[in-house]
Amino acid sequence: MPDNTANQGSHGVLAGINWLGRTTLNIIGELGAIGIFFFYGLAMIFSLPFQFRKIVQQIYFIGVKSFLIISLIGLFTGMVLGLQGYYTLVKFGSEGMLGAAVALSLIRELGPVLTALMVIGRAGSSIAAELGIMRISEQIDALDTMDINPMRYLVSPRMAASVIVFPMLTALFDVIGILGGYLTGVVLLGINSGIYFNRIYDSVVMRDISEGFLKSLCFALIVSTICCYQGYFTHMRREGFGARGVSLATTSAVVISCVLVLVIDYILTSFLL
């Protein structure tokens, strides 16, 4: 029946538009909530009295405890860059450029991105899980009843610590990565060590370093906001409550942070180049 089909068709189109509208509104609402969460958490860092002790504790947790994993990943990333770079450059007879290739790719790109991804896996997931458990066991409500601002007490120190720690870990990653490249390029494959370091000295300029740090600062804010947000609002999830809610919050924190880090990295790179 032509009429009926037309009705069904228009009904399907309406449902589609309805879904699109609802989803868009949800996304905009969520983005707004994250934005408010971000600015409020950031503002609370500067509220008096400063929370030095708690920030130092978080620096220890997010930074110092990530030291080993960042060093390891940095070392092997540098080594593999040295190896791959050497076999590519040797085809053009320019293996002397290996130092520059390793250092530039690490400082401008791989350092900030891989550091952020590693910290998300190690510290970001545990921030989301810790805040999630605090939420479901009413510890955040308990803070509220004691008139202790949970955003100031829990979120701000983590944001402040991330901003301090991310650039430092990135620097560590870069240095150890360059040494990794040295290990494969110079020690294993026999490039002259003077040429390796001289090429780095010649090609890396201050702008490369500051751009890398700018990226790592942006990643610090994104990662800490997303991980804290997911944990803090574990109880608002529609898909799961209790322990399941916490596991979903942790997964979302890691997935969303990783995706955002890579997307923002592309956007920043395209603007900075």
Place this chain on the structure above:
Amino acid sequence: MPEPFIEFRDVNKSFGKLQVLDRANVSFYQGEITAIIGKSGAGKSVLLKHIIGLLKPDSGQILVRGKPLSQFSKAEWTRFKRSLSYMFQNNALFDSLTIFENIALPLVERTRMPASEVRKKVMYRIEQFELEGVEHKYPSQISGGMQKRVALARAVVTEPEMILFDEPTTGLDPLRKNAVLNMVAHYQKEIGFTGVMVSHDIPDVFFISNRVVIIENKRIAFQGSPLELEQCDDDVVWQFIHGHEILQDQLTGLHSWIEVEKVLKSELARVNEAEDPSVVVFFWVDSLEQIKEKVGYIAAQRIFQCMGMSLRESIGRSGYAARYGSEGILVVMPHADSNTASSIVKNLADECSRQDIMDPASYTKVCIEFSIKAGIVELRDSMSFEDVMSQAKKNQKVIAEMKCNQGRG
């Protein structure tokens, strides 16, 4: 009546489609302890969470000293909130902080008190709540009872004006339960805080409360003093006060008195018109008070348990039996005569005589002689309840006896 400290006016609250509070009107008075009782999930904790602002009413108002909470300025709200403490049902201790840090947290975060002063105050509470030696442990390393006391210590460490207790005694052993209730009553007198306590400890909580609020079916079923509560003849209220007796009756396999009273009334009315008789048997345990006093409550309860079991077997669904007073059981058997009643009495006598409670060897320290008596009354025209009872007492005979061996008792 003085002005209430906190007053709920027509407060409604729903979670999605589930309505939890329906036009709740409750008052809490300064310097008093108010107990909130009600079945699990009746909305007791929801009521508490409204006071501290963790939940907001869908409609209606909450007034603090006559001023609506919704009209409070930020400073007023902060001042009010700082004068409150809340003790959570599941304690809500910070599991990554030590016991000491947990108790100290509100002082450290809210005040600029020097560390030595904080330490002094916290250690005082640790001593007071018998928590010495665990101050450096984490909440997961101590027992549930201790966690409860840590939560209590954290609630009182700021010396608040009002403390909201969400089931402070759940999960404690009976000795600690009484100790916690005692402590609440003691500090309430000493510090003079206003207490609101959600509790299931009936009747213990009535002893320390100045007021009682009962929530039933989303509504406030009762609010008033424990004395008014005792004299209230509302069915719902009665069930709450006599909840422990109902449990005892369930253990003995008996019906509730309300049920049996209804049947008896309808049978008294029925026999006036109908020809087939109905019969009432009144069983009575002689010297029960002495058994309770000298042997114990359990022995007394065992006697009723044996009687209850026997009655359940012999009357089945054709009759109704309930505790009447503290020493008797009243059985109503519609459409039955004295012969049926006699066989029930005989069964009970045989059954109970075989049990250990009627065996002198069970009483190793002190032996009390007692007997079970029974009186049968056939219901006749124009009898009142009082007539039935006086007739039953007149007809009663000893059906089973506990005799102590010579030289004992």
